[in-house]
Amino acid sequence: MAVAVEQRREQEARPAARRRVAAKGNFAVAMAVRDVDIDVAAIYPITPQVQIAEKITEYVANEELDAEVIHVESEHSAMSAVVAAAATGARVFTATASQGLEFMHEMLYIASGLRQPVVMALTTRALSAPINIWNDYSDAFGMRDTGWIMIFSENVQEAYDNVVQAYRIAEHPDVLLPVVVTLDGYILSHTVEPLEPLGREEALRFAPKRRYGYRPTLNPDMPMSFGVVGVPAWYHEIKYQQVRAMRESRRVIEETGREFGRRYGRSYGFIEEYMMDDAEVALVSLGATASLVKAAVNRLRKEGVKAGMVKIRVYRPFPAEELVKALENVEAVGTLNRAISYGGVVEDPLFMEVATALALRGIVKPMASFIHGMGGRDIFVRDIVAMYKKLMEHAKAGTSAKRTYFYGVKGHNPDDDQKM
Amino acid sequence: MEALKKPVRTIWDIPRPEQFAPGHNMCQGCAAALIMRMLMKVVGKDAIVVMGTGCVEVTTTPFPYTSWKNPWLHLAFENTAAGASGVEAALKALQRKYGVFKDRYIKVVAIAGDGGTFDIGLQSLSGMMERGHDVMYVVYDNEAYMNTGIQRSGATPLGAWTTTTPVGKRMRGEPRPKKDIIGIALAHRIPYIATANPAYPTDMMEKFRKAYETRGPSLVHVYSPCTPGWRIRNEHTIHVSRLAVQTGMWVQLEIENGKPRVTVKVPKRKPVREYLRIQGRFRHLTEEEIQKIQRMVDEYVEEINRWVGEQAIGPVVEE
Amino acid sequence: MTENQDVTRYLGKKYPTKWDEVPIAGIVPWPGNTEELKTHAWRTIKPVIDQEKCIRCRLCWVYCPDSAILEVDEEYVTSKGRRYKVSYKVDYDHCKGCGICAFECPVNAIQMVPEER
Numbered sequence: 001m002a003v004a005v006e007q008r009r010e011q012e013a014r015p016a017a018r019r020r021v022a023a024k025g026n027f028a029v030a031m032a033v034r035d036v037d038i039d040v041a042a043i044y045p046i047t048p049q050v051q052i053a054e055k056i057t058e059y060v061a062n063e064e065l066d067a068e069v070i071h072v073e074s075e076h077s078a079m080s081a082v083v084a085a086a087a088t089g090a091r092v093f094t095a096t097a098s099q100g101l102e103f104m105h106e107m108l109y110i111a112s113g114l115r116q117p118v119v120m121a122l123t124t125r126a127l128s129a130p131i132n133i134w135n136d137y138s139d140a141f142g143m144r145d146t147g148w149i150m151i152f153s154e155n156v157q158e159a160y161d162n163v164v165q166a167y168r169i170a171e172h173p174d175v176l177l178p179v180v181v182t183l184d185g186y187i188l189s190h191t192v193e194p195l196e197p198l199g200r201e202e203a204l205r206f207a208p209k210r211r212y213g214y215r216p217t218l219n220p221d222m223p224m225s226f227g228v229v230g231v232p233a234w235y236h237e238i239k240y241q242q243v244r245a246m247r248e249s250r251r252v253i254e255e256t257g258r259e260f261g262r263r264y265g266r267s268y269g270f271i272e273e274y275m276m277d278d279a280e281v282a283l284v285s286l287g288a289t290a291s292l293v294k295a296a297v298n299r300l301r302k303e304g305v306k307a308g309m310v311k312i313r314v315y316r317p318f319p320a321e322e323l324v325k326a327l328e329n330v331e332a333v334g335t336l337n338r339a340i341s342y343g344g345v346v347e348d349p350l351f352m353e354v355a356t357a358l359a360l361r362g363i364v365k366p367m368a369s370f371i372h373g374m375g376g377r378d379i380f381v382r383d384i385v386a387m388y389k390k391l392m393e394h395a396k397a398g399t400s401a402k403r404t405y406f407y408g409v410k411g412h413n414p415d416d417d418q419k420m
Numbered sequence: 421m422e423a424l425k426k427p428v429r430t431i432w433d434i435p436r437p438e439q440f441a442p443g444h445n446m447c448q449g450c451a452a453a454l455i456m457r458m459l460m461k462v463v464g465k466d467a468i469v470v471m472g473t474g475c476v477e478v479t480t481t482p483f484p485y486t487s488w489k490n491p492w493l494h495l496a497f498e499n500t501a502a503g504a505s506g507v508e509a510a511l512k513a514l515q516r517k518y519g520v521f522k523d524r525y526i527k528v529v530a531i532a533g534d535g536g537t538f539d540i541g542l543q544s545l546s547g548m549m550e551r552g553h554d555v556m557y558v559v560y561d562n563e564a565y566m567n568t569g570i571q572r573s574g575a576t577p578l579g580a581w582t583t584t585t586p587v588g589k590r591m592r593g594e595p596r597p598k599k600d601i602i603g604i605a606l607a608h609r610i611p612y613i614a615t616a617n618p619a620y621p622t623d624m625m626e627k628f629r630k631a632y633e634t635r636g637p638s639l640v641h642v643y644s645p646c647t648p649g650w651r652i653r654n655e656h657t658i659h660v661s662r663l664a665v666q667t668g669m670w671v672q673l674e675i676e677n678g679k680p681r682v683t684v685k686v687p688k689r690k691p692v693r694e695y696l697r698i699q700g701r702f703r704h705l706t707e708e709e710i711q712k713i714q715r716m717v718d719e720y721v722e723e724i725n726r727w728v729g730e731q732a733i734g735p736v737v738e739e
Numbered sequence: 740m741t742e743n744q745d746v747t748r749y750l751g752k753k754y755p756t757k758w759d760e761v762p763i764a765g766i767v768p769w770p771g772n773t774e775e776l777k778t779h780a781w782r783t784i785k786p787v788i789d790q791e792k793c794i795r796c797r798l799c800w801v802y803c804p805d806s807a808i809l810e811v812d813e814e815y816v817t818s819k820g821r822r823y824k825v826s827y828k829v830d831y832d833h834c835k836g837c838g839i840c841a842f843e844c845p846v847n848a849i850q851m852v853p854e855e856r
Binding site: 039040042066067068070071072073074076077078080081082083084085086087088089090092106107110114212217218219220222223224225226227228229230231233234238 | 465466467468470477478481482483484485486488489490491492493494495496498499501502503504505506507509510511512513514516517518520521526543544546547550551
């Protein structure tokens, strides 16, 4: 951290976009939040997110950020407070992980149901029990149906860029939906990587604040009731509006990612394709796990295997069209996830959507789902290479795996998963 | 209408305009409806209301209708105080950074029932009070979960029948006395705490006014009879409220910066029997049980008198 | 500093008949409009104020949970020559017939009489 500060000071004179610092994911998020000049933050400490809260309060303490920080007594209150603050017209932020996200779960639906542009960072972490503070995506996948736009980050730079983009998306007059930006707990939250922050001026140029009152707010000069009883005669219509808002947010998300690339040289789409041009087998992944998959692809390519990868960056709204386009020509498709849907048709919730996206477009090909790395279990590149090889077996045999393969479980042969 | 600036000394000081609309679905004779009406007359238009789930919330806002003439926000059941904290913080930031509502004082008013305050909302209320948000918190206490159909809450008094404290062979209504929410507020050292009762509207409104004028957290705990829940006659709402004070079951308190005072003194107390016998929820009580409640109230009154340093509430005088 | 000209796009139509006329998130931007809803059908008995007996103490107006006692600047002179500047009238659209006004009236100037429909 001290290093990051020192470097930042040294480089203060350089043009904003070219300034490079070294920062952990947590600090990158805090910097982004500072740079977009939020008005209200309410964050309850939880590992591995807590440094975001620390850093933001430090910025406020040092007058680098003019914001109200609410030292809430729980995550439930954190989300309640930021939803209320957003409804009052403020630019807001919160961050959480794991149990904290579960504790505020009720409020996630209320944030989206009230159409409040809340932005949250989620340092993805396993869920209890047993208690585990390390990374997987159980928490993130638990909120997939809460009506939030969900953006996964692969590295520290993406975490920063995604947070800045999140404000532009969430507060866009055609969207007005909450956005969560994930960064893998510890793997990104606590890992120092090079970062090019935009700086406040540029971040605010990209995600400008809109005039007070452009969206409905709790305004005594224009009183409105927010959060009324959605009687059966109208609840259905209100929910359908939310569905439409989520569908239509795709345009703004796409524009935002493209515009970001135009201005700063780092383009963002719904998905990222890696070595997909001539790929014969592909794994679909997300978050920092995608970096490991890329490494596995590199290794396989050296062996002459035509492997490719598709990273899902925007998980909600789900990029079905983009994904299908990327995958339509491969021989076999696999998914690698760090979240479990117990008792599901397969246990990987990501696979269910990938398969549905393909099937609905008449594409049936050998498929397999893989789960590894629960609760911070290290995934090695060789494990992913093995998954690709398993996928190639399926491609050759023209069969799909009816059950999810669990890799990395001590004393367990993943092939046995198909027998039960 | 503007917030009430002058003290409310007589009922002629109560402003005529209504800041809370009729046509809501609160029950016939509901005290909460009256409390809201009086509260909104005090706080006026420059107030943002944050309301917890409960009777008042569901009865006043059936889409596409609202009884509220103020900006109003409902999030959920347990987070009224957290939502109010968020609104207050946002107002501060908007006023400071962008000059929104320049030179105007916008009050944040949190309203919740006893269940949303004593029980499920206690954590967020504690956080709000401890952090010192400039929020006036009004709890309308109908002494049970009335919205879901009369289940006991932490505010249900000793002996009261509810649907979850039924009267049978092994249970004789609520087995425990009411939670001391004022004591909890006191422990947070907030600048203004009061108890109020709709039978004493000027006293109640004066307390709302002082809570409004407080800069920092304030809590007004309002007694709110529920006609179906208490099994009382619709027209007895005010009558029961008055008896609660006259019997010492409810003491009209005000604690300004830690200094307590009884605002409605009762030189001669009526026996609690008079309060209990007109309510169906206490109908099952035996004379022995009534005496137990009487002794509890006697002790409570003694404690209050000691605390305020005078005999604010006198002895029971049978008429 | 409250410019709201653009906000109208979110506020739907009063009153909506289809999904895209509903205000965003089901917000109700029509303050106090429950007043348009009549609650008189709740009543089985109704209050009738005897203007002769009424001493204009204001208690019925104060205690009404439904704002259904109206305080109006209408002069009234009783048969005994007592002159009052205000009168109290019942808003029969919103009165639910709880009877608090009659019960609390110190001079029995309000009678609850059966509602006839």
